[in-house]
Amino acid sequence: MNFLKDRKTLAIAAVLAACALPLVITDEYALRVLNVFFIYSVVALSINLIVGFCGQLDMGRAAFMGLGAYWSAILAVRLHFPFFVAFLTAGIFAGLVGAILGFLCRKSSFDYLTLITIGFNVVCQVVFLNWIPVTNGAMGIPKVPTPSLFGFAFDTNLRFYYLALGFLVVCYVLIERITKSKLGRAFEAIRDDSIAASYSGINIQNFKVLNFAIGSVFTGLAGALLVHYTQYASPFNYTLDESVYQLQMAILGGLGSLPGSLLGTLILVVAPEVSRSFYEYRLVFVGFMMVIMMIYWPNGLLGKAGVGERLIGIMRFRKKEPEEAGRWTK
Amino acid sequence: MESGTNMFFQHLINGLSIGSIYALIAMGYNMVYGILELLNFAHGDVYAVGCFAALGLLTMGVHPALAILAGIIVGFVINLFVEKLAYRPVRYSGRVTPTITAVGIAYIMRNAILKIWGPETFAFDIGVRGSNLQFGGIIIGTLQIYILLIAVTCMVGITLYLKKTKTGQGIIAISQSIPTAALMGVPVNRTISIVYGIGGALGVIGGVLFCIYYDSIFIGIGFALGTIKAWMASIIGGVGSLKGAVMGAIMLGLMESMVSGYVSTLYKDAIVWLLLIAFVLIKPQGLFPAQVAEKI
Amino acid sequence: MKELVKTEDLSKHFGGVKALESVEISIRESEILGVIGPNGAGKSTLFNVITGFYQPTRGKVFYNGIEVTGHTVDSVVDKGLARTFQNIRLFDQMTVLNNVLVGMHLQIHPGIMETLFRSPMKGQKEIQARDKCMGLLKYFGLEKDANLVAGNLPYGKKRKLEIARALASDPKILLLDEPSAGMNPNETAELMNLIDGINRQGLTVVVIEHNMKLIMGISHRIVVLNFGKKIAEGDPGTIQADASVIEAYLGKEED
Numbered sequence: 001m002n003f004l005k006d007r008k009t010l011a012i013a014a015v016l017a018a019c020a021l022p023l024v025i026t027d028e029y030a031l032r033v034l035n036v037f038f039i040y041s042v043v044a045l046s047i048n049l050i051v052g053f054c055g056q057l058d059m060g061r062a063a064f065m066g067l068g069a070y071w072s073a074i075l076a077v078r079l080h081f082p083f084f085v086a087f088l089t090a091g092i093f094a095g096l097v098g099a100i101l102g103f104l105c106r107k108s109s110f111d112y113l114t115l116i117t118i119g120f121n122v123v124c125q126v127v128f129l130n131w132i133p134v135t136n137g138a139m140g141i142p143k144v145p146t147p148s149l150f151g152f153a154f155d156t157n158l159r160f161y162y163l164a165l166g167f168l169v170v171c172y173v174l175i176e177r178i179t180k181s182k183l184g185r186a187f188e189a190i191r192d193d194s195i196a197a198s199y200s201g202i203n204i205q206n207f208k209v210l211n212f213a214i215g216s217v218f219t220g221l222a223g224a225l226l227v228h229y230t231q232y233a234s235p236f237n238y239t240l241d242e243s244v245y246q247l248q249m250a251i252l253g254g255l256g257s258l259p260g261s262l263l264g265t266l267i268l269v270v271a272p273e274v275s276r277s278f279y280e281y282r283l284v285f286v287g288f289m290m291v292i293m294m295i296y297w298p299n300g301l302l303g304k305a306g307v308g309e310r311l312i313g314i315m316r317f318r319k320k321e322p323e324e325a326g327r328w329t330k
Numbered sequence: 331m332e333s334g335t336n337m338f339f340q341h342l343i344n345g346l347s348i349g350s351i352y353a354l355i356a357m358g359y360n361m362v363y364g365i366l367e368l369l370n371f372a373h374g375d376v377y378a379v380g381c382f383a384a385l386g387l388l389t390m391g392v393h394p395a396l397a398i399l400a401g402i403i404v405g406f407v408i409n410l411f412v413e414k415l416a417y418r419p420v421r422y423s424g425r426v427t428p429t430i431t432a433v434g435i436a437y438i439m440r441n442a443i444l445k446i447w448g449p450e451t452f453a454f455d456i457g458v459r460g461s462n463l464q465f466g467g468i469i470i471g472t473l474q475i476y477i478l479l480i481a482v483t484c485m486v487g488i489t490l491y492l493k494k495t496k497t498g499q500g501i502i503a504i505s506q507s508i509p510t511a512a513l514m515g516v517p518v519n520r521t522i523s524i525v526y527g528i529g530g531a532l533g534v535i536g537g538v539l540f541c542i543y544y545d546s547i548f549i550g551i552g553f554a555l556g557t558i559k560a561w562m563a564s565i566i567g568g569v570g571s572l573k574g575a576v577m578g579a580i581m582l583g584l585m586e587s588m589v590s591g592y593v594s595t596l597y598k599d600a601i602v603w604l605l606l607i608a609f610v611l612i613k614p615q616g617l618f619p620a621q622v623a624e625k626i
Numbered sequence: 627m628k629e630l631v632k633t634e635d636l637s638k639h640f641g642g643v644k645a646l647e648s649v650e651i652s653i654r655e656s657e658i659l660g661v662i663g664p665n666g667a668g669k670s671t672l673f674n675v676i677t678g679f680y681q682p683t684r685g686k687v688f689y690n691g692i693e694v695t696g697h698t699v700d701s702v703v704d705k706g707l708a709r710t711f712q713n714i715r716l717f718d719q720m721t722v723l724n725n726v727l728v729g730m731h732l733q734i735h736p737g738i739m740e741t742l743f744r745s746p747m748k749g750q751k752e753i754q755a756r757d758k759c760m761g762l763l764k765y766f767g768l769e770k771d772a773n774l775v776a777g778n779l780p781y782g783k784k785r786k787l788e789i790a791r792a793l794a795s796d797p798k799i800l801l802l803d804e805p806s807a808g809m810n811p812n813e814t815a816e817l818m819n820l821i822d823g824i825n826r827q828g829l830t831v832v833v834i835e836h837n838m839k840l841i842m843g844i845s846h847r848i849v850v851l852n853f854g855k856k857i858a859e860g861d862p863g864t865i866q867a868d869a870s871v872i873e874a875y876l877g878k879e880e881d
Contacts, residue, residue, distance in 0.1 A: 244433060
């Protein structure tokens, strides 16, 4: 089973499988669910980067999806910018706002930051709903064009599937690179002990702002891509409840585990589609999930000593050993 | 201009009234925060259960005083349960984990209420109509006076409780250092439970006063009008001190009243939040923070 | 001998409490300086103020003649200083190796391009850094634990890891805050050898300690604090005989 241990091979296999999946699954509805899953996965990854890797508890992420969505919608619909310009600049815009908000809160304590992100979510909601000349208020912005690149239109579920998959793969690789780099280590150091981190030469405030900004770029891009898929920017999609639900996607999979974010998103995107009662009671389910998981499996499904590892331990597929120490010991 | 000053004082009175209600809610919140430094996300939603319990009894014809008392007890007891079952196991598990647990409890409580009562607004009728007193051009409701009195009584009561009773002293000890308090014989678990309970009870009192004031009750009195206001109050007043909580709450009430009266009711929430965000920049610890030097 | 660090009239008050009052010390190149004093004397506070964690109420701190009073911790550390803590501060959820790598934070300079477009594990500077960190771990006997989560290590190894992380930044001065706390005599002897060893390689070491055997055994010079003030300074022999030091620890003799 050696190839299973090589994560890179596993990842490539997973991507290839995902590419081949539409050959098997041709149902339009199923494709739609998968497309939404791909996009929300990026949101969960961005939450993981901010909350999981840097310990900044942001409970208003949906606001940044909204910022990216509205920016892209306005540029595409009102100003007739081509998709990729609207889309990419939406990410930059969300990142800039994230940088500003992060900068304003750079000296805030853990709790104040959380409160501010909640407040920011509320403020954005109010703006989306009431700033009619720009956002069209409750009516939202309809007729957002489907994505198109160099004349090729991603106007079917199948075509969009590959765009969304590509988007997820690129974002995943970028975020993974960040987490494994000096930058990622600095983020984690800040999370684990910010005082010790500063004594290692890390400027806490700068890195927190950077973390918030980078995460927000990805959230904004996801929001923008989604709005070009649903073709409608609505002010009712970026509520606090949405933020909490998205947060749970990252928590369920395991904060600090990137594959976990995918798994958590998959479960929370598919479950309400599959089960009507899950949809109706989804916030209660999320509530119970949060309480039970925090007590028994705070690291989520795929985090360290998470549910997944415990199950695998029971089934004795893997022995718990320091795996890669060998690469570095001579 | 006479009517201008009247308007101002009217807003002031209204602001003080709503601020007093916020103060009760913020006090309950801050008592918990003071000992565990955790954002009790579920503060509002838990005491909302108490308020709705009172509503339920009221609609069944129970005497208002009993109904409200029952509601207060419900708020107290639910918090005891929640603390023991959900919070205690994760008390020392860092910052993110206990906060998320509280979020979970909040959503469970909120949806329990929604399932039983629904999202509509109900009348909260205790069968007594307040009357109005007039001073010059300013109207003060007797209800507003009662609210102020009740809030002050509670504040004084809590302060005395903390200073004079053994449990109260235990609470103060825990708020400074849990290990030290434990070594000194303070029953930590029991004391923390009681603090949560009192927090819930105060919240129910504040929530019920709110419902009586506006003669209505709906699901939002928990999170939106309770937890969030408590947070806003602690942003202004600082965390960790009851004085800060109360001062912050009153100032919040005044701020809301002024913004509502002079600027806009539509954007009131957004403006207040923006003011608070600005506040965080200038005075990150609030106006009356508890003085603690970090030791490493 | 060159003065690496100098303080002038250094004072730190917390409300009415004078944690430090008018302290003047100097840290000389290549020495091992011991800092002792009863509990609450202000030893850790001294470290905290010198490194910028606390801002002094009064007074100044100089590094190599340059004033650093008021600088932030990460800026002071950049000048060549590293420290360990009384209550160990590790990055509990990170691996042992990554803990040490964070210590090298200021030494690694990958470009943004390298991070985004090349696998970070393959970058030249990253590989060199990892090799150096593994070398450090080997020195402390921790190389087999490289991929364990730091929070799971036994106490003794945690202390070693903290020192390894501090050394990873190639500091000129190493501040150790009660490094032998919780150690048995064997471990303490090992620690003394370690401190002596790294000092011989040119590193200046300042040690806060309660263990008199350790301090007297390795220090070139000792500074004694009591109630926030410096009450004595000199080599171990002088300090041991100093009446005010004896009084500070044992209390005044009743007449």
